[in-house]
Structures are given as C-alpha cells and as structure tokens.
Amino acid sequence: MTVVELENVTFAYGEQPAVEDVSLQVEEGDFLGLVGPNGSGKTTLLQLMLGLLRPDSGTIELFGDPVSTFDDGERIGYVSQQATSGGGSMPVTVREAVTMGRFAHVGHGRLTDDDRAIVDDALETVDITELADRQVNQLSGGQRQRAYIARALASEADLLALDEPTVGVDAESRDAFYQLLESLNDDGITIILIEHDIGVVTDRATRIACINTELYHHGDTESFVESDALTEAYGATGQVVHHHH
Numbered sequence: 001m002t003v004v005e006l007e008n009v010t011f012a013y014g015e016q017p018a019v020e021d022v023s024l025q026v027e028e029g030d031f032l033g034l035v036g037p038n039g040s041g042k043t044t045l046l047q048l049m050l051g052l053l054r055p056d057s058g059t060i061e062l063f064g065d066p067v068s069t070f071d072d073g074e075r076i077g078y079v080s081q082q083a084t085s086g087g088g089s090m091p092v093t094v095r096e097a098v099t100m101g102r103f104a105h106v107g108h109g110r111l112t113d114d115d116r117a118i119v120d121d122a123l124e125t126v127d128i129t130e131l132a133d134r135q136v137n138q139l140s141g142g143q144r145q146r147a148y149i150a151r152a153l154a155s156e157a158d159l160l161a162l163d164e165p166t167v168g169v170d171a172e173s174r175d176a177f178y179q180l181l182e183s184l185n186d187d188g189i190t191i192i193l194i195e196h197d198i199g200v201v202t203d204r205a206t207r208i209a210c211i212n213t214e215l216y217h218h219g220d221t222e223s224f225v226e227s228d229a230l231t232e233a234y235g236a237t238g239q240v241v242h243h244h245h
Ligand SMILES: Nc1ncnc2c1ncn2[C@@H]1O[C@H](COP(=O)(O)OP(=O)(O)OP(=O)(O)O)[C@@H](O)[C@H]1O
Pocket: 013, 014, 018, 036, 037, 038, 039, 040, 041, 042, 043, 044, 045
C-alpha cells in the first residue's frame, strides 16, 4: 500500500519556492530518511505530506485519499522539531501525555481498561515506564522524544513522522533511539525521518529522499550512497558534508 504519494508538488512561503516539483511515493513499511542541507525544504516537505501545509500546485495523497480531505489524525504520529526541543512540552506527566494518544480513539467517551493497557504497553516499548509520573518538561531530551514516540504508539499510528528527533540528545541515547525506530519499523510501522547526520540515516533508513528545494534522489539507501545526489544537493549551497563512518 502507498502511504504517501506526491505528484509535482510545489510550495512557496513567499516568492521563492521552498519545495519545487517534487514527486515521490512512500510505501507501507518504508523507513524513509529525508535529507538535505539546512533550509533545503525538509520540514516543509514533511508538513506537506501530512496535510499541515497545502501545496501551491501538484497533488498529495495520504493513505490513498487526497490529503485535503484527510481527517484520520490518529493514523499519524508526528514529532515536530519544537516537540523534541522542549518548546512544546506541556505541564503534564508522561503518562498523561501518552494517554493523549488514545483521545482520537475514545472521542468524548471514557478511557477503558484496554486504553490503559495500550498506554502501559507504549511506555514499556520505549522503556520509560519508570518515568510515567514525571513531568514531561522535566525530562531530558532523549527521554522526552521517547515520550512523544510512546504517545504516537498509544495512538496506534501507522505512520511515524519525525523531524530531527535527536537534536540535543547524547550519542548513546541517540543510538538506542534509532535502534528503537528500527525495531518499530520491523514491526511494520512506516517511518519518515528528517535527520541531518547522513551517516545515521544511511545506517538506518531503507530509502532516502534527498532534497534541496528540488528532489535530487529518491530510492533505496544503497543507490543513494553510490550516486552523486549528495554532493550535488549539498554542493548547491556549499555546505560541508559530514560522513559519520
Ligand atoms: N514559516 C515560514 N515562513 C517563511 N519562510 C519559511 C517558513 N518556514 C520555512 N521557511 C523557509 O523555507 C525554506 C525551507 O525551510 P525548511 O524549514 O522546510 O527547511 P529544512 O530543510 O527543514 O531546514 P533545517 O534543516 O534548517 O531545519 C527556508 O529557506 C526557510 O527559511
């Protein structure tokens, strides 16, 4: 099944397009790494995919329907840059924050024992059960992004979209976090990850989309590593490329 499909998508905040004529498909089970230099349109492209921004031209389908009519928020777990950097953290406990993942399912009804069990499982999966009663805004960066993943898991999302989730997280927690993403992907959850560390992405992602306003590469990770897309995309802005091997 195709999870996201973009055809000739262009979007501009002002005069200059931030995303220009991008076509790509994300298939169920993909672990897509979205890479490109600073300011190259990665966040914009992700928000277009999720229906948070409307394209100026082109079409976007999410789970097979035009994204404009999409109202199935519970199928997406979106961890924005603000969420992990702390700006969006709420004065609630970890358990309360993760329980919010159930709200799309219970509507105005009450939480059932099943809902509570799903929340417990999500806390367990990301290994933060012992932090359940702590305030989210008192967690470390690494603990906080686990809490946001747990919330997405509790919502039983089919698609996890993460925008630089490990900014400010130490190397060890970061590695554990990417292992967690890999195992969630093995369980069938589709993942789209924005990450500026090319080495991390090529180690973990099964597919790569490389953009600098326009799409320079979209395909499996091996063909990306062997291609010139990286130097071409980054060369356009003269940024230094950091390899991590
Ligand atoms: N709300 C906005 N209003 C106007 N311009 C914006 C807005 N958000 C982003 N831009 C511009 O659009 C371009 C793409 O930004 P975007 O955040 O999508 O890039 P990015 O690749 O995610 O960047 P980074 O890696 O630095 O997070 C940049 O030139 C940016 O300055």
